[in-house]
Amino acid sequence: MLHQKLFFKDLLDHSSSKLELSETLETRMMPRLSKMINHDDKAGHILINALLKLNDQLNPSISGEIEADLTLTCQRCLGHIEWSEKIEYSINFINESEAQEIRDNVDYISINDEGITLLDILEDEVLTSIPMSIMHKNIELCENIDKLSMFLGSSDKKPVKKNKPFSDLSEIMGKDDN
Numbered sequence: 001m002l003h004q005k006l007f008f009k010d011l012l013d014h015s016s017s018k019l020e021l022s023e024t025l026e027t028r029m030m031p032r033l034s035k036m037i038n039h040d041d042k043a044g045h046i047l048i049n050a051l052l053k054l055n056d057q058l059n060p061s062i063s064g065e066i067e068a069d070l071t072l073t074c075q076r077c078l079g080h081i082e083w084s085e086k087i088e089y090s091i092n093f094i095n096e097s098e099a100q101e102i103r104d105n106v107d108y109i110s111i112n113d114e115g116i117t118l119l120d121i122l123e124d125e126v127l128t129s130i131p132m133s134i135m136h137k138n139i140e141l142c143e144n145i146d147k148l149s150m151f152l153g154s155s156d157k158k159p160v161k162k163n164k165p166f167s168d169l170s171e172i173m174g175k176d177d178n
């Protein structure tokens, strides 16, 4: 069901009958998420609880909770970091042909003739919940601290947040254009 391609009519049908589902997934079912996972260790799991129902505008909606239990890579020491999170979500769908009428409502995902896969959308929810620069809470928890402290000068201050590798690049490229 989560993996199936669904069209607006399917979503409408499932929502009309208030479809409820609970499914535990292996992370390899979510290819984009799978890339972020530290596969040396146990890869973790994703538990999806979902309820499809009609919203106030009688359009399909999906809501529920995703329990993510993942082994990610610390961005400071590249060691393993356990990340557990309960992600609450609520998404409304609308037929593309109607979407233009309520363009200012950003809470909708509009469905065109190509349909959607719910798994894709739920994967997005997980991906946006993972911190961009996930790392161990404290440098003492990092692996290979001895080597790291040589680089970091044994300071456990938070790294400077200006982490925009592409802004420098675009500056350089901008200069080339001139």
Ligand SMILES: [Zn+2]
Pocket: 074, 075, 076, 077, 078, 079, 135, 136, 141, 142, 143
């Ligand atoms: Zn670390």
